[in-house]
Amino acid sequence: MTDAPREFQFGLVMAGAISAGAYTAGVMDFLLQALEAWEAAKARAPDAVPNHVTRLRALSAASAGAMVGAILARALATGVTPVTDVGTPPDLPDPDPARQRAPFRNPFYAAWVQNIDLRHLLGSQDLAPRDAKVVSVLDSTVLGAIGANVLRVDGAARTERPNYLANPFDVFLTTVNLRGVPYGFGFSGQATGYMHKMTAYADQRHFTLTWPNEGAAPPSPGTVDTCPVPLDATRIAAAGNWQKLMDTALSSGAFPIGLAPRLLQRKAIDYDERLWPVPESDPLTTVPGTPPTHECHCMTLHEITPCWPDGIRRADPDPAKTGADPAYDYTYWNVDGGLMNNEPLELVRRVLAEGGRNARAGDKADRAVVMVDPFPNGSSVTKDYDRDIDLIQVILRMFGALKEQARFKPDELELAAAPEVYSRFVVSPIYTDATGKRVEPAMASAIMGGFGGFFCEAFRRHDFQLGRRNCQRFLQRYFALPLNNPLFDGWRDDPARVARYSYADDDPKFPGRRLAPIIPLMDALDPDVTPDAEVPAPARPHAADVDLGALRARVHDRVNLVAPRLIDGVPVSGFMRWMLHALWRAAILVGLRGKIVDEIMAKIAREIAVFG
Numbered sequence: 001m002t003d004a005p006r007e008f009q010f011g012l013v014m015a016g017a018i019s020a021g022a023y024t025a026g027v028m029d030f031l032l033q034a035l036e037a038w039e040a041a042k043a044r045a046p047d048a049v050p051n052h053v054t055r056l057r058a059l060s061a062a063s064a065g066a067m068v069g070a071i072l073a074r075a076l077a078t079g080v081t082p083v084t085d086v087g088t089p090p091d092l093p094d095p096d097p098a099r100q101r102a103p104f105r106n107p108f109y110a111a112w113v114q115n116i117d118l119r120h121l122l123g124s125q126d127l128a129p130r131d132a133k134v135v136s137v138l139d140s141t142v143l144g145a146i147g148a149n150v151l152r153v154d155g156a157a158r159t160e161r162p163n164y165l166a167n168p169f170d171v172f173l174t175t176v177n178l179r180g181v182p183y184g185f186g187f188s189g190q191a192t193g194y195m196h197k198m199t200a201y202a203d204q205r206h207f208t209l210t211w212p213n214e215g216a217a218p219p220s221p222g223t224v225d226t227c228p229v230p231l232d233a234t235r236i237a238a239a240g241n242w243q244k245l246m247d248t249a250l251s252s253g254a255f256p257i258g259l260a261p262r263l264l265q266r267k268a269i270d271y272d273e274r275l276w277p278v279p280e281s282d283p284l285t286t287v288p289g290t291p292p293t294h295e296c297h298c299m300t301l302h303e304i305t306p307c308w309p310d311g312i313r314r315a316d317p318d319p320a321k322t323g324a325d326p327a328y329d330y331t332y333w334n335v336d337g338g339l340m341n342n343e344p345l346e347l348v349r350r351v352l353a354e355g356g357r358n359a360r361a362g363d364k365a366d367r368a369v370v371m372v373d374p375f376p377n378g379s380s381v382t383k384d385y386d387r388d389i390d391l392i393q394v395i396l397r398m399f400g401a402l403k404e405q406a407r408f409k410p411d412e413l414e415l416a417a418a419p420e421v422y423s424r425f426v427v428s429p430i431y432t433d434a435t436g437k438r439v440e441p442a443m444a445s446a447i448m449g450g451f452g453g454f455f456c457e458a459f460r461r462h463d464f465q466l467g468r469r470n471c472q473r474f475l476q477r478y479f480a481l482p483l484n485n486p487l488f489d490g491w492r493d494d495p496a497r498v499a500r501y502s503y504a505d506d507d508p509k510f511p512g513r514r515l516a517p518i519i520p521l522m523d524a525l526d527p528d529v530t531p532d533a534e535v536p537a538p539a540r541p542h543a544a545d546v547d548l549g550a551l552r553a554r555v556h557d558r559v560n561l562v563a564p565r566l567i568d569g570v571p572v573s574g575f576m577r578w579m580l581h582a583l584w585r586a587a588i589l590v591g592l593r594g595k596i597v598d599e600i601m602a603k604i605a606r607e608i609a610v611f612g
């Protein structure tokens with residue numbers, strides 16, 4: 001009897017990306033193409049290709065990554081037509097996303113390259129009602145239309161789960177909950193009943209993708225949510241739980257100030273049932289004289305009941321029962337999940353580790369986290385420091401410091417970058433010219449603080465193809481294990497497969513060692529076998545691709561629409577508000593309005609000039 005093939009599980013972490021979601025979408029497009037091609041090859045000739053199993057187990061995502069994550073869930077359920085040539089994409093969407101009716105054959109490309117554009121974001125639909133308030137600089141209404149288009153399918157969903165997908169497939173999307181969840185903790189030495197209170201704003205929503213023919217999926221050990229929202233892979237619709245997924249993704253992508261916050265609702269009791277990882281070790285039982293361990297893997301998951309106020313708290317005569325009323329609907333505004341948790345790696349790691357830890361050594365690793373990060377964290381610290389400061393600079397620097405501190409996770413990223421660690425991998429943008437020299441910025445989306453991709457479709461097309469190219473190289477050379485890993489037991493003794501699907505490690509610390517890809521590329525996708533299979537480097541975009549004249553007109557119209565509405569919301573007397581409106585009307589006479597638009601356009605022109 002032949003032993004069952006060995007299995008390797010991996011999870012995806014999609015970091016925030018703003019307009020560089022087009023890059024992450026390209027990475028996902030090639031990843032699914034590679035997985036589908038391998039499964040098809042195993043079905044045709046199981047003895048000719050690597051026969052181990054690689055399964056996608058979980059996903060966590062923030063901001064634009066969450067939007068791509070929602071598209072990925074849909075793509076896993078329906079399949080997609082890969083974009084092998086950006087010149088002839090599978091879809092020709094309606095220029096107005098609100099009028100789109102045909103289902104997307106490739107929602108990654110249609111949503112992130114063809115549908116989204118600054119011409120929509122500088123629209124006026126959000127302020128069409130006369131009493132509408134300004135909640136963002138840009139018009140975000142187009143995002144809802146694009147989300148609805150992603151969830152529009154023709155009924156051709158898969159009836160069975162693809163073999164490369166685990167059951168269940170867990171999806172975690174992060175948000176910043178502006179209402180917050182209150183908690184209280186008692187301290188020794190204080191009066192009975194004293195509670196030290198604090199509020200949690202970093203939040204997430206947990207979904208599970210399953211197929212009905214497999215029955216109820218078992219709960220995932222290590223997860224923080226005991227009651228995830230189920231997604232029926234055979235019943236996709238812009239309603240019900242699939243709509244909750246899309247609403248959460250759009251909430252996670254609500255870039256503060258730039259895009260509108262979004263309202264979500266769930267039962268307050270969901271938070272009562274959330275599990276929190278708590279160190280299991282007891283400091284009172286530490287053996288004297290033993291060296292401290294700087295790494296504790298003894299974590300257990302515990303419920304910590306929020307300190308709900310009256311009206312939300314369950315009405316119960318037993319004071320120990322402090323949980324929420326099961327019927328209470330908790331409604332809360334959300335902004336960008338990347339603001340506080342831009343790389344939610346730990347959510348996936350715990351699911352993969354099932355409450356423990358993942359093996360890291362190359363000859364033992366059997367699961368890994370793969371992070372797709374279009375904007376790997378940098379630092380603004382330089383040798384020179386400007387000691388002059390004013391109130392505006394204090395506010396801006398404080399906001400930046402709070403954001404970066406919330407994202408500060410050096411231990412997680414250091415492990416992902418360590419060459420000896422085979423449980424964490426990173427895919428980030430790399431663009432090289434014909435000589436092999438790296439070119440910066442690698443992505444067109446990198447300009448204007450990450451909003452550059454919205455300027456024109458050519459920029460997003462470039463980044464999508466770069467994502468496909470980088471993913472191909474990642475699978476070909478970097479997402480690999482030493483050939484002596486047990487994963488390859490089923491084909492390591494076959495000289496033909498070893499010669500075709502393994503390669504020499506170029507690390508001088510491991511002379512003679514061979515590596516094998518965790519997701520092998522089939523001949524039609526492998527440049528080593530079929531040179532034409534290499535995803536070509538995208539042609540660099542040009543500044544001339546941006547129609548500055550048309551853009552200026554839209555910026556002008558948006559500024560003149562938003563400013564008066566902002567004045568309407570200023571908390572002053574009616575007379576003072578009238579005076580502010582009068583000053584704004586007078587500003588056109590002295591050219592101040594034009595100068596505002598001039599400053600905006602001058603910055604845009606400087607930023608796109610990097611592309612010549």
